[in-house]
Amino acid sequence: MNRSFELVEFFSGRKATFYTVLFDGEELTEGDKFLNNEQVKQNRAFKDLKHYFFNMLEKFGAQQQFFKHEGRQHDMVRAYYVRRENLRWYCVYWSREMVIFGNGGVKKVAKTQDDEHLKESEYAMRWVNQCIEQAFDEGRFGVDYDGKITGVTTFNAEEF
Amino acid sequence: MDKQKTKQIREEFKQLESPNARLIDKQMEISSQISRYLQQQGLTQKELAQEADIGESQLSEIMRGEGNPTLKTLVKLEQALDEDIIVTPSFHEKHMSQKGFASFSTKREAKFQARETVVSVVSCGGSWQIKRSANPAKNEISEVNVGQIDEENLVPSYS
Structure with a gap:
């Protein structure tokens, strides 16, 4: 999944700004793919997830406890997902004001690793995380107090 | 895109x-x-x-x-x-009351209380203060000394 990508604004509210990822050559961003996934749309928790999502944007901010850590402890600092029942929406958690949403889906298996689509969604966000961490360390990426990205939003795979 | x-x-x-x-x-x-x-x-x-x-x-x-x-x-x-x-409404009531605000047990009571007016009457050598409520059953009349009457609410008569 080492592909070039661009971070684009997804939704913004009074308390946070949410971004999503557009991989090179794709027509839709990862966040929009999730929202356009028929299985996701038909899931009974989808409307609840939407309310939860907009509550974070407008009322509560992206408080860390609303997100669940994915994977082993300490292996990835910012790989999380938002869940509602068996819906999983992967993201890179940056702060209460900024989160980058990726793709996700309906979890039907005991282990996420057994679902190719979910595994891909998770690993895509790990890649995004790796790139922005590096750009941050190099001083090329930052986030202001309103959750707006300052610095680079385009990431070339060759550089990371 | x-x-x-x-x-x-x-x-x-x-x-x-x-x-x-x-x-x-x-x-x-x-x-x-x-x-x-x-x-x-x-x-x-x-x-x-x-x-x-x-x-x-x-x-x-x-x-x-x-x-x-x-x-x-x-x-x-x-x-x-x-x-x-x-926190329940009683929590706010307690805190408001501690801050010197009146507390009301029901919305209805609060509504009546808000509409309540005090009318002072001086006539026939006597002075009364009528606490007129929007709920007529709750009107109260009490005799007071002239010195206690709020002059802004003085009216010549009340019927």
Whole structure:
């Protein structure tokens, strides 16, 4: 999944700004793919997830406890997902004001690793995380107090 | 990027309305409140779960804004934190009253109270103050000394 990508604004509210990822050559961003996934749309928790999502944007901010850590402890600092029942929406958690949403889906298996689509969604966000961490360390990426990205939003795979 | 399709997808998402909206609001408020107290008191979720004698996974679910805790569980958490997580109207009433504001037991009573006017009457050598309520059954008449009458409310007669 080492592909070039661009971070684009997804939704913004009074308390946070949410971004999503557009991989090179794709027509839709990862966040929009999730929202356009028929299985996701038909899931009974989808409307609840939407309310939860907009509550974070407008009322509560992206408080860390609303997100669940994915994977082993300490292996990835910012790989999380938002869940509602068996819906999983992967993201890179940056702060209460900024989160980058990726793709996700309906979890039907005991282990996420057994679902190719979910595994891909998770690993895509790990890649995004790796790139922005590096750009941050190099001083090329930052986030202001309103959750707006300052610095680079385009990431070339060759550089990371 | 297909901007038109993107716009359509996001608009559709925005239009969704959850039948559980109010429940989700409360779940997130409770989570947010507990999180604030944990930070203030320097406690971890694990420590709170132990102190409140509830399961860690149960607390974790509450903190994700997904839990449906019983009142008993919330009281356990309140006791462990020594703080109120859920506040009822009586909580606000108590606090307002401590700050010198009148308290009303019902909205209806508050409405009547707001409409209440005090009419002072001086006639035939006597002075009365009539507390006129929007609810006529609650009108009160009391005899007062002239010195006690609020001059702004003085009226020559009352019928």
